[in-house]
Amino acid sequence: MVRFEHKRAELVIWLGDLKLGWSIEPRYWRNPLLGMALLAMLPLAFSGRPDFLTLITTANAFACIAMPLAWQMTGTGRLNFGPQLFVGIGGYTAALISVHWGWGPWATLPMAVLVGLFFAALFSPLTTLAKGLYFSLITLVLPLIFLELTYYFTGIFKGETGLFGIAPLVNLGRIKTNYIVSAYMSLVLLMVFLFVVFRIMQSRYGLYAAAINDDEEIAEVMGLNINVWKVICFTITSVMIAVTGWFMAHYFGTFAGVTFLPLPFMLKILLVVMIGGRGGIYGAIYGAYFVVILEKLLTVIGPTSHFLFPLILLILLFVLPEGIYGMIRRHRYREYYPTIRVRRR
């Protein structure tokens, strides 16, 4: 005897004495698992369109930069204007090793992590030495210095043209299959990053990050060793961004500093973070897809899109200060909703 019963926020199915309940309370529709299932269906839905698959992969890669960056901005209390530096470091490491020594993607990954770790550890004291505004300025300049270096040592980095002939991420014979598998690999990377960042932000270390973002002096008076936590946070997130750089280098098969290091790319990443919802972790995914799709739509109108795209995004920043995700998301106070801004101190 099957019987359906609709309660206020629950659909109950009785199979004899067996009760099966399915919660239909609206917020469960925003369950991350459902969102992930939707994202997982996208590459299949567009399996015939390589350009769309590239779009999906790019959006996932953007989210993979934006999520660690959101954590970094919270955990160091500073606005990093140069996340693309580590995209460049990870990408160039993978590209140089792959081109010169012929290593495959899985062999270059540990090297990209190691080199990323080295430079992240090198630059991490900046989070304790430089105050808010100066940190932003220094991080803004660092990728541009790296870009100059790629021009200066053009014999190594091939500044203008970039390195090409990097071992592809997957090679299964058919180009179409490669595109779909790459899209799924980007999704797996996204899910791993989402899982790591989300679990950390939910744990006590997320609370430390929130305390540092809110008021680091008070956090220190409360007994938190802020310098250590800021350095750790910066290092881990930078390595994660370097891994994204590794992914992009192997995915595109070419890597040029001129694509990833200048300001327009940084602008996109920052807007993914801000439009996505002021440093929210899930918001970064929404923001990444939004920015990528918007950019694609605007290519229809031709060269005007080059200034129209940032313009639209800047207007959105003023109109939607809490981001697109902020509109969907109501304030649930148990959840930390960071304020991200450049601090004087």
Added chain:
Amino acid sequence: MLLELKNVSKSFGGLKAVADVSLSVEKGEIVGLIGPNGAGKTTLMNLVCGVYRPSEGQVLFDGLDVTGLRPHRICRAGISRTFQIPRPFPDLTALLNVAVAVLCGKPRPRMGFGDALLDASHCLEFVGLFGKRNILARDLTLFELRALELARALATTPKLIMIDEVMAGLNPGESSRAVRLIRKIIEEYHVTVVWIEHVMKIIMEATDRAVVLHYGEVIGSGRPAEVANDPKVIEAYLGEKIAQG
């Protein structure tokens, strides 16, 4: 002897904010630190808590030299403080505000996040804020913020709490509630208190000993009633003419 300051001085450029202050606080004592505006009371507190480094002198706490240590080390040693203008973590709920202090204060191994939330709940209940645990700190009223600061200070399991002008900006009803709360803390947690206050009446009632600062120097110390009648203290507060009659 819990806290001992030996000839502590602090200069900001040409200004000597704290000059050659020697002070000692016994275990279990409630010491009131009074003085006119700009006397160096809060600077002295910042020197003890490690926010500033003393230019000269030595700060000893519980037999440990804490001079110039970083604030988190001093907090873990057992000195906790509140602020004159409450400084909560504005985007965190009241419960999480206290949980930060529980997790970061005195090192307690095997303290999980859940345990910390439970401990924080106890502290919030003690100061009467349990009902507001899920409210963001920026939405709390001034009195509630002061209570939250006390809860946070308690949550680090301190031996010494330094209280900076709890009464500022509170109405008489709230003030008496705040004083009752601090008395309850002293009774139940057996902490030593250094209490900075402008309101002389409260210092007279609540403290064992009062220390008067003026232009960064100690000009009087003793029982509150004696200190209040000391001509030097009256002169510092009200001016020379009134002191002479």
